[in-house]
Amino acid sequence: MTNQPIPVIVHLSGLRRGTTQRLRGDLLRIGESPELEIRVSPEPCVADRHATLHRKEDTYEILVEPGQEIWINGEQKQEALLATGDLLEIGRDGPLLRFRLYPPGSDAAKTFTEAFSDCVDCARYSSDSKLNRAAIFMAGAPREIATQTSVAFRVILVALLGALVLTTGYLTYRSLRLEQRLSEEVLRVEGISLLLEGEDNQELAPEELAAIRFDVSTALDRVQALEDRSRAPARIVASASESVVLLQGAYGFVEPTSGMPLRFVGIGDDGLPLSSPDGSPLVGLGGDGPILEAFFTGTAFVATVDGLLLTNRHVALPWEFDAAARMVMAQGLEPVMRRLQGYLPGLSEAFQVNLVVASEIADLAVLECSGVTGNVSPLPLTERPPKRGEEVLVLGYPTGIRALLARADEAFMEELSKNQELDFWAIAALLAGEGHIAPLASRGIVAQVTPAAVVYDAETTRGGSGGPVLDLDGRVVAVTTAIVPDFGGSNLGVPASRARELVFLAVMSRLVPIHLH
Numbered sequence: 262m263t264n265q266p267i268p269v270i271v272h273l274s275g276l277r278r279g280t281t282q283r284l285r286g287d288l289l290r291i292g293e294s295p296e297l298e299i300r301v302s303p304e305p306c307v308a309d310r311h312a313t314l315h316r317k318e319d320t321y322e323i324l325v326e327p328g329q330e331i332w333i334n335g336e337q338k339q340e341a342l343l344a345t346g347d348l349l350e351i352g353r354d355g356p357l358l359r360f361r362l363y364p365p366g367s368d369a370a371k372t373f374t375e376a377f378s379d380c381v382d383c384a385r386y387s388s389d390s391k392l393n394r395a396a397i398f399m400a401g402a403p404r405e406i407a408t409q410t411s412v413a414f415r416v417i418l419v420a421l422l423g424a425l426v427l428t429t430g431y432l433t434y435r436s437l438r439l440e441q442r443l444s445e446e447v448l449r450v451e452g453i454s455l456l457l458e459g460e461d462n463q464e465l466a467p468e469e470l471a472a473i474r475f476d477v478s479t480a481l482d483r484v485q486a487l488e489d490r491s492r493a494p495a496r497i498v499a500s501a502s503e504s505v506v507l508l509q510g511a512y513g514f515v516e517p518t519s520g521m522p523l524r525f526v527g528i529g530d531d532g533l534p535l536s537s538p539d540g541s542p543l544v545g546l547g548g549d550g551p552i553l554e555a556f557f558t559g560t561a562f563v564a565t566v567d568g569l570l571l572t573n574r575h576v577a578l579p580w581e582f583d584a585a586a587r588m589v590m591a592q593g594l595e596p597v598m599r600r601l602q603g604y605l606p607g608l609s610e611a612f613q614v615n616l617v618v619a620s621e622i623a624d625l626a627v628l629e630c631s632g633v634t635g636n637v638s639p640l641p642l643t644e645r646p647p648k649r650g651e652e653v654l655v656l657g658y659p660t661g662i663r664a665l666l667a668r669a670d671e672a673f674m675e676e677l678s679k680n681q682e683l684d685f686w687a688i689a690a691l692l693a694g695e696g697h698i699a700p701l702a703s704r705g706i707v708a709q710v711t712p713a714a715v716v717y718d719a720e721t722t723r724g725g726s727g728g729p730v731l732d733l734d735g736r737v738v739a740v741t742t743a744i745v746p747d748f749g750g751s752n753l754g755v756p757a758s759r760a761r762e763l764v765f766l767a768v769m770s771r772l773v774p775i776h777l778h
Contacts, residue, residue, distance in 0.1 A: 266319050266345075266362035273348075273357040273382045275302030279405065281371075287316040291323075291351065291358075299358075306330070306352025317342060320362060323349070348382075357382070376405045497654055497735045498702045504563040504640050505700040505728060506570055506603040506630075507658045507665075508614065509689055511554040512580055514594040516546055523594060525550030554599055555579070555586065556685050558661030560700070560728035560741070561603065561614075561628060563639045564764050570603070570628040571760055572727030573742050574619045577626035603630055604689065604698045605637060611690065617767045623713075623759045624742040627767035640729050642757040642764070643736035647715060651707045655719040655741060655752070656700045657728025662689055669697050700728065707738075708751060715739035715754040730754045 268284040282299065289298040294309040301307055311329050314321040325331045325339045332350040333341050341347075345362040359379065363370075371379070406415075514523040525534040526548035534542040534550060544553055559576035563569075580586035580596040590596060602611040612633045619626040647653065658664065662685070666674070673695055677683065683691070692698055705719025715738060717730065730739040739754025 264365050266365055267367065268321060269361050269363065270299060271359040271361065271379055273359055273379065275356040277302070284314070284321070289314040301351050301356040301358070304352065304355050306355040311351055320344070373406065380405050494654055494704060494733070497731055497733065498656065501640055501656055501729065501731055501735060502700050503606055504637050505656045506561040506563070506605055507698055508559040508561050508572065508576060508601065508603050508727070509686065510579070510601040511556045511599045512596055513552055513554050513599050514589050515597050517595045521546045522552045523589070524548060524552045558658060559726050560657040562729045563637050564642070565639050565768065568630050569617065569764060569767055570614065570630060571740055571764065572626055572628060573624045573740065574626045575624055576727045577616050577619055577628060604693050605633065606699045607696070608633060609694045611693065618763065618770060620759070620763050623755045625740060625755050625760055625763050627763055640737050642761045643732065643738050646710050646756060646758070647707045647732055647738040649707055649710065652733055653705055653707055653717050653719060653738060654731045655703045655705065655725070655728060656731070657725030657741060658700055659725035662692070664701060665692050665697055673697065712756065715756055716751050717754065718751050
């Protein structure tokens with residue numbers, strides 16, 4: 262028994278809602294009777310003895326009593342071999358149970374995803390009002406995470422919360438200090454201004470008046486600088502966001518001699534690609550199935566007035582950086598970009614994007630697009646490297662379409678859910694049509710600057726690659742290229758100096774065609 266998975270039942274509704282019950286024994290009975298091993302809430306659709314669980318090797322087989330009903334994952338069953346994650350409904354609209362198997366020897370603790378999912382389901386399947394369901398979720402989530410997840414996860418969570426509190430406190434302190442300095446300068450200006458307006462000034466010597474006026478001018482400049490600094494991030498994000506492009510792409514593979522594309526061999530009756538016995542899809546150069554495509558998203562930004570965009574090489578040539586794609590290429594197939602398009606905030610239509618040049622020494626690439634960027638200001642590339650401790654702003658589309666959907670309003674999501682046939686491209690088109698295309702912004706501090714990289718702690722993730730890193734003057738100091746999760750969440754950017762060199766090369770290649778790699 263010690264080498265077998267650990268089975269549990271999670272009660273998602275009823276009187277035992279939110280509790281987890283570890284299963285022990287070869288025969289377990291389910292029903293509302295108090296003496297049964299798995300007791301559920303008394304309801305009209307639940308019998309005293311509704312079903313039994315019989316141990317079958319590493320799991321259990323459920324057998325429903327004659328005349329009773331059980332739905333497993335939405336399908337009515339009289340008997341079934343349970344798999345981890347199965348959702349059991351005891352009678353129509355009756356109590357809900359979740360069956361799970363945990364590795365042998367573990368503490369059978371839930372992962373964060375499982376705990377969160379159970380809290381959502383507890384609230385979703387409650388018969389209460391929407392307000393009460395929200396209250397159930399808000400009350401249950403902290404308790405579930407605090408009691409049902411592993412000790413190690415809880416320790417990490419406490420540490421992260423502590424770090425968040427310290428960071429929030431530090432930022433609050435800095436904000437208060439800035440406001441205090443601003444108030445002091447304003448009071449000083451007001452005091453000197455009153456002095457200049459007083460009658461006593463009529464007797465001051467000209468040189469004394471000049472000195473006072475100089476002090477006033479200097480103080481006003483300092484106040485303006487402080488005000489500009491406090492407003493700079495919001496102003497820069499609002500302005501620069503208009504020039505940050507969401508990239509959407511798809512690539513596939515072809516046999517170089519014949520040009521035949523790699524495709525799924527065929528589609529089954531269920532509408533899914535045919536699979537081998539191990540569950541992997543069957544692909545080949547023949548068959549009548551759809552062409553195999555790998556989808557991706559990334560970020561770029563307008564770098565010149567004539568529509569050149571800057572991004573990463575690993576965004577423009579994604580197959581070079583994907584282990585699975587390299588395995589396919591090792592079989593003699595060549596990658597081909599099937600579709601690459603971009604969206605700008607405020608525009609409802611996508612525009613085609615093409616590769617101009619990719620750097621061989623840095624993770625950079627220059628793209629070109631149609632004339633839609635004519636009314637969009639390019640983001641200037643700085644001529645000086647940033648300094649350690651300098652604040653920066655990072656713009657981009659981390660996690661791509663998922664983040665945009667998360668920020669969309671409820672009405673849009675409800676309309677989206679009505680159409681089950683929307684694909685990768687159609688969802689982006691709907692988001693653009695409703696004005697939901699806009700980059701995310703984060704703020705951080707430069708930790709290190711080298712000729713090859715700028716290291717900063719502003720947060721981003723996959724999909725944010727290729728986004729601009731801006732100083733508080735709105736100039737691009739780096740292009741986001743990679744995250745360093747094992748180093749305090751730090752991120753890497755390619756310095757603007759290398760980006761300027763590549764843009765110059767791209768501009769020259771359009772004037773005088775040359776061979777570019």
